Amino acid sequence: MENIQTSRRDFLKTTGLTSFGLALGISAFSKDAVVKKLNPAILKLEINPFIIIDTAGNITIVNPRPDMGQGSTQAVPSLLAEELEVRLDQVKIIQSDGKDKYGSQTSGGSSSVRSLWEPIRKAGAAAKEMLTESAAKRWNVPVAECFAKDGTIVHKPSGKSLTYGELADDASKLEIPKNPKLKDPKDFKILGKYNKRLDVPERVTGKAVYGIDVDIPGMVYASILHSPAIHGKIISIDDTETKKVKGVLKVVKTERTMPHRTSEAVAVIGTNYWAALKGRKALQVKWDNADYEKTLSTEKYFAETYEAAKKQGINYEEKGDFDAKYSSAVKKLESHYETPFLAHAPIEPENAVVHVKDDGTIEIWAPVQGPDWALRDVCAYMKVAPEKVKINVTLLGGAFGRKAYHDFLLEACHLSKELKKPVKVVWTREDDISQGPYRPGMLSHMQGFVQDGKIAGYHHHAIGESILGQVFKGLKPDEADPWLSEEISTSNNKYIFDVASKISYTHVKTDIPIVWWRSVYASNFGWGQECFIDELAHLAEKDPVKARLEIIKDERFRKVLETLAEKAAWGEKLAEGQGKGIAVFKSFDSISATCVTVTKKGNGVKIDKVISIIDCGYYVNPDNVKAQTEGNIVMGITAATKDGITFTNGVCDQSNFHQYNIMRLNEMPEIEIHIVDSGSSPGGVGEPGLPPIAPALGNAIFAATGKRMRKLPFDINNLNG
Amino acid sequence: MAIYNLTVNSKKVKVDVEDDMPLLWVVRDVVGLKGTKFGCGMALCGACTVHLDGQPARSCQTPISSVGKNAKITTIEGIGDVKLHAIQQAWIEEQVPQCGYCQSGQIMSAVALLKTNANPNDQDIDAAMSGNLCRCGTYDRIRKAIHRAAEAIKVEEKGIGKR
Numbered sequence: 001m002e003n004i005q006t007s008r009r010d011f012l013k014t015t016g017l018t019s020f021g022l023a024l025g026i027s028a029f030s031k032d033a034v035v036k037k038l039n040p041a042i043l044k045l046e047i048n049p050f051i052i053i054d055t056a057g058n059i060t061i062v063n064p065r066p067d068m069g070q071g072s073t074q075a076v077p078s079l080l081a082e083e084l085e086v087r088l089d090q091v092k093i094i095q096s097d098g099k100d101k102y103g104s105q106t107s108g109g110s111s112s113v114r115s116l117w118e119p120i121r122k123a124g125a126a127a128k129e130m131l132t133e134s135a136a137k138r139w140n141v142p143v144a145e146c147f148a149k150d151g152t153i154v155h156k157p158s159g160k161s162l163t164y165g166e167l168a169d170d171a172s173k174l175e176i177p178k179n180p181k182l183k184d185p186k187d188f189k190i191l192g193k194y195n196k197r198l199d200v201p202e203r204v205t206g207k208a209v210y211g212i213d214v215d216i217p218g219m220v221y222a223s224i225l226h227s228p229a230i231h232g233k234i235i236s237i238d239d240t241e242t243k244k245v246k247g248v249l250k251v252v253k254t255e256r257t258m259p260h261r262t263s264e265a266v267a268v269i270g271t272n273y274w275a276a277l278k279g280r281k282a283l284q285v286k287w288d289n290a291d292y293e294k295t296l297s298t299e300k301y302f303a304e305t306y307e308a309a310k311k312q313g314i315n316y317e318e319k320g321d322f323d324a325k326y327s328s329a330v331k332k333l334e335s336h337y338e339t340p341f342l343a344h345a346p347i348e349p350e351n352a353v354v355h356v357k358d359d360g361t362i363e364i365w366a367p368v369q370g371p372d373w374a375l376r377d378v379c380a381y382m383k384v385a386p387e388k389v390k391i392n393v394t395l396l397g398g399a400f401g402r403k404a405y406h407d408f409l410l411e412a413c414h415l416s417k418e419l420k421k422p423v424k425v426v427w428t429r430e431d432d433i434s435q436g437p438y439r440p441g442m443l444s445h446m447q448g449f450v451q452d453g454k455i456a457g458y459h460h461h462a463i464g465e466s467i468l469g470q471v472f473k474g475l476k477p478d479e480a481d482p483w484l485s486e487e488i489s490t491s492n493n494k495y496i497f498d499v500a501s502k503i504s505y506t507h508v509k510t511d512i513p514i515v516w517w518r519s520v521y522a523s524n525f526g527w528g529q530e531c532f533i534d535e536l537a538h539l540a541e542k543d544p545v546k547a548r549l550e551i552i553k554d555e556r557f558r559k560v561l562e563t564l565a566e567k568a569a570w571g572e573k574l575a576e577g578q579g580k581g582i583a584v585f586k587s588f589d590s591i592s593a594t595c596v597t598v599t600k601k602g603n604g605v606k607i608d609k610v611i612s613i614i615d616c617g618y619y620v621n622p623d624n625v626k627a628q629t630e631g632n633i634v635m636g637i638t639a640a641t642k643d644g645i646t647f648t649n650g651v652c653d654q655s656n657f658h659q660y661n662i663m664r665l666n667e668m669p670e671i672e673i674h675i676v677d678s679g680s681s682p683g684g685v686g687e688p689g690l691p692p693i694a695p696a697l698g699n700a701i702f703a704a705t706g707k708r709m710r711k712l713p714f715d716i717n718n719l720n721g
Numbered sequence: 722m723a724i725y726n727l728t729v730n731s732k733k734v735k736v737d738v739e740d741d742m743p744l745l746w747v748v749r750d751v752v753g754l755k756g757t758k759f760g761c762g763m764a765l766c767g768a769c770t771v772h773l774d775g776q777p778a779r780s781c782q783t784p785i786s787s788v789g790k791n792a793k794i795t796t797i798e799g800i801g802d803v804k805l806h807a808i809q810q811a812w813i814e815e816q817v818p819q820c821g822y823c824q825s826g827q828i829m830s831a832v833a834l835l836k837t838n839a840n841p842n843d844q845d846i847d848a849a850m851s852g853n854l855c856r857c858g859t860y861d862r863i864r865k866a867i868h869r870a871a872e873a874i875k876v877e878e879k880g881i882g883k884r
Contacts, residue, residue: 069822069857071819196813200821202821203821204817204821204824204828205756205797205801205805205809206754206756206796206798206825212755213755247739272750272751274743346822347854348820396820428762429760429761430762627816627859630859630861631859632858634858635858656765657766657854663858664852664854665850665855665863666850668860
């Protein structure tokens with residue numbers, strides 16, 4: 001959003017105009033008063049929901065995907081700009097507000113570019129055709145003699161031109177073409193090219209506005225004490241000490257609404273955040289934790305998953321009679337691979353500013369991944385119609401799935417209604433880490449066998465809580481969770497097992513709140529799948545790259561694996577104590593493969609190098625593809641070697657970064673990233689780099705030390721620990 | 722409550738706050754400079770890093786009463802207000818930020834490093850920068866950007882020397 005302000009300032013400098021702020025709908029929290037002045041002489045015309053051109057020639061494009069660091073502020077507008085024939089530095093970008101006319105608006109599932117690749121380009125192309133037609137009419141010349149360039153329509157024979165602003169009025173009266181012609185990729189000027197992200201300068205000068213930075217007049221601050229056992233009920237509140245804190249205005253009983261349950265909580269309201277926080281720390285609240293001291297336990301949960309592994313799951317797919325073939329197989333293996341619960345821990349904690357106004361309308365400023373979902377949740381919770389709610393999406397200081405779960409936003413709605421004031425809720429790091437929602441911990445029960453020197457049988461039994469079940473529509477008792485099953489299916493991993501294969505699932509429930517986390521189940525099951533394939537390769541006495549290529553026909557997978565082998569100098573002699581491991585995983589329509597090199601060091605290993613390959617089909621900016629893949633390497637190593645989330649006696653054992661460590665700069669290995677240009681339909685970029693990291697590391701550790709790691713996380717400095 | 726006369730980014734500011742209010746919240750909510758970020762409240766993540774008399778400090782664990790009367794406080798808004806600092810320029814060249822939320826703190830730590838060490842090697846960078854967490858995982862680019870900025874400063878100083 002900040003590049004709007006940059007371009008606005010630049011524009012003001014060059015033209016002296018002070019008029020287009022409000023016409024663009026820049027939200028009210030902008031610090032610049034100029035924004036509120038509107039020159040009525042300038043007409044704002046919406047060519048289609050995503051393109052607004054005013055008669056002074058200012059072009060605004062609407063980005064329907066919030067930016068949490070994945071680069072959507074550049075990526076999505078680039079799709080429009082390419083077809084509209086404007087440069088990104090010529091346009092202002094604003095975020096959509098959740099309303100239906102913008103369609104799906106949630107940044108999640110690495111979906112922005114892959115789902116908008118065609119529709120948003122069509123919006124740009126349609127507007128370009130309308131502007132071109134308007135110019136042709138004005139000049140009374142054939143449309144074919146006119147072309148669009150950098151925000152103008154040019155008449156080729158005469159060289160005369162009109163700006164989009166001069167044509168906007170005429171264009172807005174035309175029918176929107178249904179099938180506008182899209183550019184041939186070979187003519188792309190922006191897409192697929194290196195371009196600096198225009199929002200970077202704001203992010204290095206402290207000017208970028210995140211949710212936590214929003215201040216509105218009359219606002220009070222809230223810090224909320226949640227039940228340590230997540231779902232406990234309040235027995236008593238003693239706020240004697242709290243009320244002594246200067247700046248504390250009020251203590252109110254409130255609630256935290258999660259998709260599967262609503263919990264009681266206590267909010268301390270202050271004139272400033274520090275007062276609210278200090279007051280909250282001084283609260284004495286007694287909680288009735290009911291059975292949660294027993295049921296909120298990761299030990300109990302994992303014990304149940306291992307029990308479930310002894311039984312049959314619900315089949316998602318089966319080829320051949322796996323059980324019969326497995327029991328008669330001679331060379332076979334069985335393993336269990338475990339992944340922990342994880343917190344997202346974006347460095348910007350959860351926060352929201354909400355103003356429930358006297359007239360019943362609600363205005364929101366919040367770092368949410370999806371304004372459309374946020375709108376739906378707020379309307380349902382507050383029992384209001386969508387037209388009564390205005391959502392201003394701010395930048396997100398990281399999210400990774402967390403900020404698509406709106407408990408913190410609904411808390412602010414509840415408090416603002418109660419207090420009849422704008423309220424800013426800010427979670428602490430402790431709230432963020434110890435309250436969830438989390439990536440669910442999962443177990444992979446793996447079975448497989450080798451026949452004639454080739455991996456020929458494979459069973460992945462996925463066990464654990466279902467996001468679809470807990471957060472979304474629920475799961476039937478006889479249903480194999482389709483989201484996670486698809487992720488581990490042979491139609492996704494493309495392995496062909498000649499004799500038999502089976503994908504099954506067992507639902508183990510928990511009251512620990514869960515939600516998707518970067519790359520969702522792929523982050524769990526990449527570990528079991530790719531380490532076990534490595535185990536089977538060794539059982540077959542085959543090189544892990546060769547063993548995989550023997551059972552994959554898919555050309556894109558093969559190309560990714562072959563590129564990895566080449567870039568990683570696979571098969572070349574290693575130094576003493578060194579080992580290399582590989583893994584490949586497809587998620588969100590992109591294939592990523594990784595080679596990790598480690599060296600033995602004491603009882604542990606040191607990561608020397610990580611090479612990742614990604615085939616994400618068409619992409620917007622190669623540098624951003626690399627940046628996201630770098631981020632996935634760091635998050636993947638963190639998930640494998642730092643802390644998991646555990647619950648003991650109903651309470652989360654981790655509270656801040658001293659117990660929930662994330663990787664630091666001094667631990668950064670050498671990295672290398674290569675993009676395979678397959679020219680396929682666009683796949684995801686924000687997540688697919690993560691799933692192969694942990695298994696490639698596990699396989700490298702086996703290669704270097706002979707030790708097979710099966711449970712995440714582990715201490716990389718002490719593998720016996 | 723007590724009155725504190727502070728110097729923030731070379732400007733005199735008078736604030737009336739509780740003695741134990743951390744500098745972070747004074748800077749953000751009282752002075753109104755939002756570039757300094759809240760991340761953990763325990764000096765574990767570095768998002769709140771500012772300079773106190775040129776030294777990097779975690780403002781979330783610095784009560785205002787411990788800040789000396791004549792102390793100079795510099796925030797992210799104060800290091801490149803006229804012309805971008807070489808570190809900020811390098812951050813743009815290397816396209817370091819993803820979400821950018823931790824980058825104010827990263828940049829404050831990096832600026833402090835270059836002040837005392839014009840030619841840091843990788844070990845120096847490790848030592849100076851490992852207190853700043855980045856969840857997006859921009860560490861590799863941070864390292865490259867610091868080396869780039871150090872080079873740029875050297876080139877600039879050479880140029881000035883010639884003149």
